[in-house]
Amino acid sequence: MQEVVGSSPIFSTKNTLRNKVFFLFLPKFVRITTTKFRKMEKKRILSFVGLLVSGLFLNAQEQPVTPAELPVPATEFISKHFPAHNIQSVMKDMDSSGRMEFEVKTDDFVKIEFSQTGEWKEVESNSKTGLVTTFLPEKIREYLQSHYSDEKVEKAEKGLRGYEIELMNDVELKFNLKGEFISKD
Numbered sequence: 001m002q003e004v005v006g007s008s009p010i011f012s013t014k015n016t017l018r019n020k021v022f023f024l025f026l027p028k029f030v031r032i033t034t035t036k037f038r039k040m041e042k043k044r045i046l047s048f049v050g051l052l053v054s055g056l057f058l059n060a061q062e063q064p065v066t067p068a069e070l071p072v073p074a075t076e077f078i079s080k081h082f083p084a085h086n087i088q089s090v091m092k093d094m095d096s097s098g099r100m101e102f103e104v105k106t107d108d109f110v111k112i113e114f115s116q117t118g119e120w121k122e123v124e125s126n127s128k129t130g131l132v133t134t135f136l137p138e139k140i141r142e143y144l145q146s147h148y149s150d151e152k153v154e155k156a157e158k159g160l161r162g163y164e165i166e167l168m169n170d171v172e173l174k175f176n177l178k179g180e181f182i183s184k185d
Helices: 002-007 017-025 028-061 072-081 138-147
Strands: 063-065 087-094 100-106 110-115 120-125 153-158 164-166 172-176 181-184
Touching: 072 100, 072 110, 138 164, 138 172
Parallel strands: none
Antiparallel strands: 063 087, 087 100, 100 110, 110 120, 120 153, 153 164, 164 172, 172 181
16 A cells, blocks of 8 residues: 555655545545556556557568569569669568558669559659650640650659659649649649
């Protein structure tokens, strides 16, 4: 009983008459509840820390794989749109929602991200030559040709709502899933 009294911030560790009298008037379930609450609070904090640490380890599961382990649509995409590029590395990783994704890097500084089904999510070039645009919908290619024929594409992203194209001059263009122009940043 001394342990409960001494560990509470309401009571001091000294055995004063006031503390003894106050403690006697507390119902027994309150004394037990505060002790159990502290133990439960410690367990919750430890559980939270454990989940946080395990989440960090789960996100750090990036591992190299062979090009043969890519989904078939991904290998077809690479051979169709980037036939002259040699694959340097393929990494398999979990995205933020727990789905598998693949990242392919080529010898010509092109990085391609694929979903677990092999659909391209992002294509980026770190070279001054830019990207080929054959994988983009025809409407987007026509828009780029008519409005930005002198600029090269640095990055293309495909999301749930549409496409985002970044040009070498840092202009960002947004298109819907049908390939229709939406905005320019």
